[in-house]
């Protein structure tokens with residue numbers, strides 16, 4: 001199984017979660033919300049071959065933590081994975097939107113300078129603005145839009161500019177989410193939990209529940225569980241190899 005967007009360090013007991021995931025053989029991209037947690041995460045992930053860390057600065061935290069962007073940019077050269085980054089245009093974070101754009105742009109520029117990165121990107125209520133910047137910084141690497149919630153037109157545009165998508169059970173249980181996923185290229189989709197933030201029935205989604213995301217994808221794409229697993233693992237391999245080729 002694959003969880004390409006999980007806030008592992010924010011679960012109540014990351015140490016046991018990581019060892020459980022490692023023994024189950026689950027591939028995880030452990031995104032961060034602030035560079036302040038990077039060193040600790042690296043310690044937690046030492047020796048875990050299938051669990052990789054991504055350096056990020058969450059758009060929801062940019063209002064208070066924008067100065068941390070320097071740290072993100074400096075750590076960026078040491079890792080192929082960047083996230084969680086992006087923009088949030090929802091009412092609660094609107095006041096920092098200009099600042100968020102500056103921060104996102106700085107990170108994309110830095111990704112370009114270092115030859116491109118795999119980026120896990122947040123785009124709630126800001127899809128067009130995210131796509132505009134991704135188009136300007138086309139050399140920033142491979143964008144993976146996490147929990148895509150734009151319109152079908154925006155999805156079409158995202159596909160055209162080369163975006164990938166990570167989708168979770170919460171998204172796959174909504175009518176809109178299912179319609180969007182049905183229109184995504186199967187060769188550019190990965191599963192994600194977005195735990196502990198994403199919840200189902202009041203409980204945080206965990207990487208072990210990616211089996212549920214696989215089942216829902218199977219329904220939407222009319223594929224067997226084996227076909228889904230093969231497709232997702234092949235996608236991950238291609239994505240990771242694209243980064244190694246840089």
Ligand code: MN
Pocket residue numbers: 005007084194197
């Ligand atoms: Mn997230």
